[in-house]
Amino acid sequence: METTAYIILSVCAAATPLLLAALGELVVERSGVLNLGVEGMMIVGAVVAFGTAQVTGNAYLGLLAAVFAGAAFSLLFAFLTLTLATNQVATGLALTILGLGVSGIIGEDFVGQPGVKLTSISIPYLSEIPMVGPLLFAQNPLVYLSWALVAGVAWFLFRSRAGLTLRSVGDNHVSAHVLGIPVIRVRYLAVLFGGGCAGAGGAYLSLVYVSQWTEGMTAGRGWIALALVVFASWRPLRVLAGAYLFGAVTIAQFHAQALGIPIPAQFLTSLPYIATIVVLVLIASNRRLTMVNTPASLGKPFVPDR
Amino acid sequence: MESPAPTTPLFEARGITKIFGELRANNNVDLTIEQGEIHALLGENGAGKSTLVKIMFGSLQPDGGEMFWLGEPLAVRAPAEAREAGIGMVFQHFSLFDSLTVAENIALSSPPGENISDIAERAEMLATQYGLPLDPTSLVGDLSVGERQRIEIVRCLMQDPQLVVLDEPTSVLTPQEANTLFETLFRLRDEGRSILYISHRLEEVQRICSTATIMRHGKVVDSCDPREETAGSLAAKMVGADIVDVVRPALKGEGAQILEVTGLSSFADHPFATALKDITFNVRAGEVLGIAGIAGNGQGELFARLSGEEPASGGSVKIDGSECIEHGVTERRASNAAFVPEERLGHGAVPVMRLSENMLLTHHGEDGVTGGGGLRTVAGRFVAKAAQAVVSAMDVRKSSHNPPAASLSGGNLQKFIVGRELVRKPKLLIVNQPTWGVDAGAAAHIRQSLIDLAAEGSAIVVISQDLDEIFEIASDVAVMADGHLSPVEPVANMTRERIGLLMAGQNASEVAA
Numbered sequence: 001m002e003t004t005a006y007i008i009l010s011v012c013a014a015a016t017p018l019l020l021a022a023l024g025e026l027v028v029e030r031s032g033v034l035n036l037g038v039e040g041m042m043i044v045g046a047v048v049a050f051g052t053a054q055v056t057g058n059a060y061l062g063l064l065a066a067v068f069a070g071a072a073f074s075l076l077f078a079f080l081t082l083t084l085a086t087n088q089v090a091t092g093l094a095l096t097i098l099g100l101g102v103s104g105i106i107g108e109d110f111v112g113q114p115g116v117k118l119t120s121i122s123i124p125y126l127s128e129i130p131m132v133g134p135l136l137f138a139q140n141p142l143v144y145l146s147w148a149l150v151a152g153v154a155w156f157l158f159r160s161r162a163g164l165t166l167r168s169v170g171d172n173h174v175s176a177h178v179l180g181i182p183v184i185r186v187r188y189l190a191v192l193f194g195g196g197c198a199g200a201g202g203a204y205l206s207l208v209y210v211s212q213w214t215e216g217m218t219a220g221r222g223w224i225a226l227a228l229v230v231f232a233s234w235r236p237l238r239v240l241a242g243a244y245l246f247g248a249v250t251i252a253q254f255h256a257q258a259l260g261i262p263i264p265a266q267f268l269t270s271l272p273y274i275a276t277i278v279v280l281v282l283i284a285s286n287r288r289l290t291m292v293n294t295p296a297s298l299g300k301p302f303v304p305d306r
Numbered sequence: 307m308e309s310p311a312p313t314t315p316l317f318e319a320r321g322i323t324k325i326f327g328e329l330r331a332n333n334n335v336d337l338t339i340e341q342g343e344i345h346a347l348l349g350e351n352g353a354g355k356s357t358l359v360k361i362m363f364g365s366l367q368p369d370g371g372e373m374f375w376l377g378e379p380l381a382v383r384a385p386a387e388a389r390e391a392g393i394g395m396v397f398q399h400f401s402l403f404d405s406l407t408v409a410e411n412i413a414l415s416s417p418p419g420e421n422i423s424d425i426a427e428r429a430e431m432l433a434t435q436y437g438l439p440l441d442p443t444s445l446v447g448d449l450s451v452g453e454r455q456r457i458e459i460v461r462c463l464m465q466d467p468q469l470v471v472l473d474e475p476t477s478v479l480t481p482q483e484a485n486t487l488f489e490t491l492f493r494l495r496d497e498g499r500s501i502l503y504i505s506h507r508l509e510e511v512q513r514i515c516s517t518a519t520i521m522r523h524g525k526v527v528d529s530c531d532p533r534e535e536t537a538g539s540l541a542a543k544m545v546g547a548d549i550v551d552v553v554r555p556a557l558k559g560e561g562a563q564i565l566e567v568t569g570l571s572s573f574a575d576h577p578f579a580t581a582l583k584d585i586t587f588n589v590r591a592g593e594v595l596g597i598a599g600i601a602g603n604g605q606g607e608l609f610a611r612l613s614g615e616e617p618a619s620g621g622s623v624k625i626d627g628s629e630c631i632e633h634g635v636t637e638r639r640a641s642n643a644a645f646v647p648e649e650r651l652g653h654g655a656v657p658v659m660r661l662s663e664n665m666l667l668t669h670h671g672e673d674g675v676t677g678g679g680g681l682r683t684v685a686g687r688f689v690a691k692a693a694q695a696v697v698s699a700m701d702v703r704k705s706s707h708n709p710p711a712a713s714l715s716g717g718n719l720q721k722f723i724v725g726r727e728l729v730r731k732p733k734l735l736i737v738n739q740p741t742w743g744v745d746a747g748a749a750a751h752i753r754q755s756l757i758d759l760a761a762e763g764s765a766i767v768v769i770s771q772d773l774d775e776i777f778e779i780a781s782d783v784a785v786m787a788d789g790h791l792s793p794v795e796p797v798a799n800m801t802r803e804r805i806g807l808l809m810a811g812q813n814a815s816e817v818a819a
Contacts (some may be wrong), residue, residue: 176403
């Protein structure tokens with residue numbers, strides 16, 4: 001019983017940074033912008049969170065700083081791709097490379113230092129419910145935040161007027177512009193939100209997951225988050241499911257080895273990407289499904305004619 | 307008859323000027339729209355109609371001039387302000403979102419605050435009231451062009467506008483759909499609203515408009531009552547010179563069979579496709595076969611099987627006596643056939659590529675185009691020269707020496723794309739919607755060149771929704787309805803009414819000549 005709970009908790013720990021970053025990217029892509037810089041924004045978030053928490057001694061300040069750092073870093077991407085209309089793929093890749101480099105420099109002195117841990121919060125009474133209690137109600141604040149974000153993003157996208165506007169910009173930016181919707185401003189806000197979420201995902205790694213700083217500690221999670229958005233066919237609830245599935249796969253890598261199950265680790269590592277390809281093929285074979293969920297102007301630069 | 311009391315004009319523009327680079331898109335334009343009238347804005351493509359309308363709607367800011375609304379100065383800095391003032395706009399290119407529902411599409415242009423289900427309810431009521439049935443929950447991507455236009459109109463009526471601007475509204479509609487639209491417009495006029503109707507279809511303008519303002523090269527050249535003009539005199543004002551009528555020489559005897567299509571069939575390969583059902587027809591040298599039909603009855607599917615872009619599921623296509631059903635586009639071209647698809651940008655031409663590069667798209671297999679032996683390097687100078695030859699033969703007007711395809715106006719690009727095939731003097735030419743959205747001058751030029759090619763002994767198939775065009779150039783007519791093709795008959799046996807019935811899917815034997 002204890003092992004099961006332990007495994008579920010560790011799946012949750014592996015899933016949360018993916019979930020945070022992917023939800024942010026989902027909003028970005030729904031507005032029609034493809035930001036491949038998730039990995040870069042995450043690692044900047046991770047190092048800023050670690051540094052701020054260590055200097056101030058307050059993990060929450062670390063988290064806040066990470067959100068701002070991620071958003072500030074994405075602002076660079078937004079300026080290049082939205083104001084200067086550069087190629088989104090190339091700019092996103094550059095952002096990832098830049099983020100990995102910059103975080104290495106900032107974090108040079110933090111390597112090997114003990115960090116400040118963002119501790120879990122047990123909700124009184126609820127967390128004492130047998131079985132479910134510790135799993136649902138004695139979690140890290142960032143886990144609660146990620147769950148709340150799923151509901152928030154789902155509500156925002158499909159229930160609110162602002163979300164409708166955002167989806168319209170992602171579907172057809174020319175039409176949106178003609179109707180007087182401020183396409184570029186909507187996309188700026190979406191990119192900043194995505195940056196903040198990626199920063200929070202990075203903060204989870206350096207404040208909770210390992211609570212120390214090592215160079216390149218995101219270890220490709222930004223890329224998994226990107227794949228996750230496609231895997232979830234741009235739907236928030238499926239991002240939740242996908243994040244836990246991909247998290248479980250990560251955990252399975254450790255346990256399969258320990259238990260001597262003969263599955264090559266490389267296979268498990270590649271599983272999220274294989275799953276994403278399968279999903280891409282599945283949705284591509286259904287025109288209607290693609291039409292409803294895939295932002296049609298994804299990755300296309302928009303220059304208003306004035 | 308009593309003379310109407312003088313009223314303040316609903317809308318007035320004075321001296322509107324808009325400059326793009328060196329081009330004066332609008333040069334000191336005046337426009338007065340009275341209350342309760344349907345006012346036509348006529349002009350060729352590029353005459354400045356769209357620029358003026360965008361300025362009225364706040365999508366563009368003028369460089370000079372002023373506007374008045376019921377005599378009061380009017381400034382529109384954004385579309386929202388125009389809507390606020392009472393100007394509604396139905397665009398030629400729909401500003402719709404395929405992945406959203408009808409209600410969501412309408413909500414996007416409504417002022418914030420109202421919730422979507424209320425908007426849906428109000429839209430459905432308006433739609434019924436004006437005879438424009440719509441299901442608010444359906445996805446726009448699933449709808450036909452006519453239905454999409456209804457959304458645009460309902461969306462515009464939601465704001466209760468005093469002035470409704472329609473930009474080329476019938477260019478995508480069937481005659482029946484257009485009649486329904488006119489009913490709606492008359493109803494709006496009778497309610498005291500004004501309508502600015504932009505079109506280059508002169509018969510329509512004469513039928514429904516009481517005033518016309520005519521633009522040419524960014525200036526207003528005339529203002530008249532179109533009902534007192536002839537189509538010819540209106541067109542002359544628009545183009546600045548009399549349009550030459552298409553001359554059709556009499557057929558000289560029976561030509562050789564060039565295209566023989568027997569039992570051609572296809573499956574519907576996506577939910578919005580039409581299956582082709584046992585299509586059989588022949589075209590002889592010197593003939594122009596016009597294929598009429600309402601959009602979406604299999605014309606696009608037929609074109610794709612004739613050109614070899616899509617495989618057929620059965621039947622035979624013989625070009626100049628040799629079986630081609632298994633052949634792709636390039637092989638069919640090698641059999642001396644040529645194809646002009648419906649969409650200019652993206653299908654007929656690559657928008658970002660220069661004209662000379664677009665020339666290569668259908669000429670890559672020819673002598674002289676590639677040199678350098680085995681490497682097949684493109685002979686750039688040769689191609690550029692060939693492109694220039696097309697440009698001068700078809701009178702393509704362009705802004706620079708070898709511009710990207712997308713920078714040409716619709717009419718000029720269409721002339722280039724048709725001309726690109728004509729220079730090869732193909733034995734068989736298949737054209738889908740040769741003059742869709744093309745101005746009158748360019749359309750006449752294209753039609754004449756098709757007829758000239760037929761006179762030189764080629765066989766031509768013209769797929770068109772424009773009945774005037776079919777009657778103008780076709781020697782024989784067949785009608786597509788739901789994937790079936792009616793038997794080919796000489797144009798002399800056909801009337802508009804008969805074609806209309808065949809379009810509606812009635813059997814040819816029931817529709818007596």
